[in-house]
Amino acid sequence: xxxxxxxxxxxxxxxxxxxxxxxxxxxxxxxxxxxxxxxxxxxxxxxxxxxxxxxxxxxxxxxxxxxxxxxxxxxxxxxxxxxxxxxxxxxxxxxxxxxxxxxxxxxxxxxxxxxxxxxxxxxxxxxxxxxxxxxxxxxxxxxxxxxxxxxxxxxxxxxxxxxxxxxxxxxxxxxxxxxxxxxxxxxxxxxxxxxxxxxxxxxxxxxxxxxxxxxxxxxxxxxxxxxxxxxxxxxxxxxxxxxxxxxxxx
Numbered sequence: 466x467x468x469x470x471x472x473x474x475x476x477x478x479x480x481x482x483x484x485x486x487x488x489x490x491x492x493x494x495x496x497x498x499x500x501x502x503x504x505x506x507x508x509x510x511x512x513x514x515x516x517x518x519x520x521x522x523x524x525x526x527x528x529x530x531x532x533x534x535x536x537x538x539x540x541x542x543x544x545x546x547x548x549x550x551x552x553x554x555x556x557x558x559x560x561x562x563x564x565x566x567x568x569x570x571x572x573x574x575x576x577x578x579x580x581x582x583x584x585x586x587x588x589x590x591x592x593x594x595x596x597x598x599x600x601x602x603x604x605x606x607x608x609x610x611x612x613x614x615x616x617x618x619x620x621x622x623x624x625x626x627x628x629x630x631x632x633x634x635x636x637x638x639x640x641x642x643x644x645x646x647x648x649x650x651x652x653x654x655x656x657x658x659x660x661x662x663x664x665x666x667x668x669x670x671x672x673x674x675x676x677x678x679x680x681x682x683x684x685x686x687x688x689x690x691x692x693x694x695x696x697x698x699x700x701x702x703x704x705x706x707x708x709x710x711x712x713x714x715x
């Protein structure tokens with residue numbers, strides 16, 4: 466029962482928040498699960514993922530209500546989620562920030578990132594106007610390539626640090642007490658995919674599916690390497706390749 470609630474509660478809430486457009490009810494539901502974990506000690510470990518998802522959704526809700534603009538919004542979210550981690554008393558290694566087998570998996574992560582970005586670009590070129598496609602092109606048209614690369618490097622770095630830390634390290638780390646590592650990876654990938662339904666690129670139904678697959682691959686890399694760094698490499702390569710490639714698909 467606890468494992469079922471630990472998995473289903475946060476994932477359903479994320480779908481309700483980002484896909485169904487019910488942020489208030491989704492955040493409130495996550496708050497109830499978090500409260501259960503605080504009131505009932507036997508449920509505390511099972512509500513780990515719910516706590517992280519609650520903090521994430523609550524901060525997103527506050528950001529949207531206050532109209533906090535990017536990149537300050539992402540800094541706000543990352544600071545809040547990392548604050549939750551520090552309060553838990555976990556170690557950095559527990560958050561997958563140890564070296565693990567990073568050297569063994571870095572090259573593979575680089576190749577996987579290039580391949581995944583190529584698939585996204587190909588699908589975007591084939592389905593640019595589909596309502597179930599990947600959303601609008603986020604890269605401004607007409608930018609010089611050198612400016613595009615510089616801006617892309619900055620955005621890829623920031624996006625990598627924020628999203629991989631939140632989803633593939635903190636969420637997976639907080640899930641381990643109740644879920645097996647593979648199930649924890651599936652859970653965070655579902656939340657990651659749901660978020661991309663309305664936010665970022667790719668978006669819409671197609672983008673959510675691709676982002677779910679992205680989350681699965683990145684989570685798998687974290688487990689295989691016992692480290693977050695190969696997932697950092699993959700994410701950076703994907704975002705930078707998309708940023709440059711989308712410039713030619715206007």
